[in-house]
Amino acid sequence: MKRRLRHSESGDARADATMLIMVLFFGSLAYVAMTTNPVYVGVSEGQRAPDLSGSAYDGTTWVDYSLNSSFDPDWVEGSSDGNWTIVEFMDINCGYCKKSATTIGENLELIDNSPATGRANVKFVAVAISLPLGGDEYTKENVINFRNTYGHDFHYLDGMADDTQKEKWQIKATPTYFMVKPNGVIAWAGAEHSDEDVWDAYGRLVPLIEGA
Amino acid sequence: MDAETQLLFHWIPIVIGLLMFTPASSQLAPIFSKIWPSAMSHRGKLLIGTLLVMFGGFTVSVHTLWIHNKALEFGSGSFCAGGGVWDCSSVIGNNEWNVDPVFGLPWGILGMFAFTASLWLILSVAKDPNAVWARNHLRIARLIGIGGIVIILYLVYAEFSIGKICQYCTTAHLAHVFGLVGSVLLLKAYEENNWNDDTDGSEEEGQSIRTRKKQGYVAPVLRSSSSEEEE
Numbered sequence: 001m002k003r004r005l006r007h008s009e010s011g012d013a014r015a016d017a018t019m020l021i022m023v024l025f026f027g028s029l030a031y032v033a034m035t036t037n038p039v040y041v042g043v044s045e046g047q048r049a050p051d052l053s054g055s056a057y058d059g060t061t062w063v064d065y066s067l068n069s070s071f072d073p074d075w076v077e078g079s080s081d082g083n084w085t086i087v088e089f090m091d092i093n094c095g096y097c098k099k100s101a102t103t104i105g106e107n108l109e110l111i112d113n114s115p116a117t118g119r120a121n122v123k124f125v126a127v128a129i130s131l132p133l134g135g136d137e138y139t140k141e142n143v144i145n146f147r148n149t150y151g152h153d154f155h156y157l158d159g160m161a162d163d164t165q166k167e168k169w170q171i172k173a174t175p176t177y178f179m180v181k182p183n184g185v186i187a188w189a190g191a192e193h194s195d196e197d198v199w200d201a202y203g204r205l206v207p208l209i210e211g212a
Numbered sequence: 213m214d215a216e217t218q219l220l221f222h223w224i225p226i227v228i229g230l231l232m233f234t235p236a237s238s239q240l241a242p243i244f245s246k247i248w249p250s251a252m253s254h255r256g257k258l259l260i261g262t263l264l265v266m267f268g269g270f271t272v273s274v275h276t277l278w279i280h281n282k283a284l285e286f287g288s289g290s291f292c293a294g295g296g297v298w299d300c301s302s303v304i305g306n307n308e309w310n311v312d313p314v315f316g317l318p319w320g321i322l323g324m325f326a327f328t329a330s331l332w333l334i335l336s337v338a339k340d341p342n343a344v345w346a347r348n349h350l351r352i353a354r355l356i357g358i359g360g361i362v363i364i365l366y367l368v369y370a371e372f373s374i375g376k377i378c379q380y381c382t383t384a385h386l387a388h389v390f391g392l393v394g395s396v397l398l399l400k401a402y403e404e405n406n407w408n409d410d411t412d413g414s415e416e417e418g419q420s421i422r423t424r425k426k427q428g429y430v431a432p433v434l435r436s437s438s439s440e441e442e443e
Binding site for chain 2: 012013014016017018020021024025028029031032035036037038039040041048051073
């Protein structure tokens with residue numbers, strides 16, 4: 001009996017310490033959880049868009065492009081301020097991309113044309129990757145040719161040199177579209193909407209300008 | 213309040229803890245002895261010092277986790293960004309390096325786990341310094357400290373790769389190293405029989421206490437009774 005009591009006394013010090021430390025640990029964790037709202041980087045809707053940067057053709061020359069540097073962390077949900085971005089991953093040899101390029105050409109007036117559209121401004125960037133498919137060689141010149149063929153006037157990012165962009169954005173097929181909010185959060189991911197195309201998503205998601 | 217000022221709050225317990233390892237502890241110990249009378253002893257000073265250093269490490273780890281989450285919330289860091297080498301946003305906000313490569317957990321929460329475990333080990337010893345498990349607790353705390361050094365070296369390598377140094381991470385690293393020093397000093401005091409004030413520090417008595425500890429129970433020696441005997 002006496003021996004058992006001694007063991008209980010030893011346990012008591014550790015139980016006291018455990019309670020104190022647990023209160024400290026979980027109290028701190030609760031504080032962090034209640035005061036922050038982390039958005040993790042990923043390619044699903046509601047996640048933060050992965051890095052997208054590199055050399056991009058702007059119609060005259062190849063320039064350094066960074067999608068993420070244009071994000072506005074203070075953008076307020078629902079506001080018609082700021083730039084939304086449609087990101088297209090395409091392959092210059094992909095038949096569906098060529099068909100889609102025609103549709104994009106028909107919708108150019110919706111791109112970078114606010115307030116005329118009556119909606120928040122939407123920019124467009126095409127990322128040329130190589131799946132690869134047979135056909136034209138994957139060169140910068142052929143990307144420029146593709147862009148000019150369809151009369152596009154937005155940036156074409158060179159993602160053909162390596163698979164970095166393809167892996168970061170988990171691209172399995174082309175064309176693949178994402179719509180990114182001005183704060184960098186993915187508002188629409190084509191892979192999650194088999195029954196809605198990017199232009200329907202544009203009409204549904206991009207906020208109207210008040211009074212327009 | 214800017215990031216550097218906020219960081220000072222974490223350094224307060226760490227610096228006081230460090231002072232408890234030095235001769236300056238004789239000036240500080242009376243303040244603590246009002247609450248914990250054992251603070252006047254060598255063991256008490258080391259225990260309080262180690263606990264304070266580890267507490268500072270814990271709070272800065274919590275702050276690091278908070279910054280990590282805020283960086284993810286806003287996309288880019290604007291909490292302690294700076295133009296120079298010291299820039300915690302570039303380190304904690306860096307998606308390549310800001311989680312551990314095995315579990316994918318933020319480094320801040322791993323720091324919280326490490327300091328929580330160390331705090332528990334040392335706090336248990338502080339509450340019952342002559343318990344049979346006290347030596348094991350000190351040894352485990354030392355082991356956590358040594359294991360943490362490897363992780364710290366990895367994180368310092370990460371900072372060099374990024375080209376920036378995170379002042380919050382560095383504070384947590386230093387607190388960890390100071391905590392390890394505290395654990396080693398405590399273990400040394402324990403093993404060199406410099407643990408209880410009522411021991412004379414002789415090898416014979418040390419052996420006697422160690423033998424008794426192995427048997428699982430150390431009979432308390434009351435100061436008043438020994439004083440009476442002397443009289």
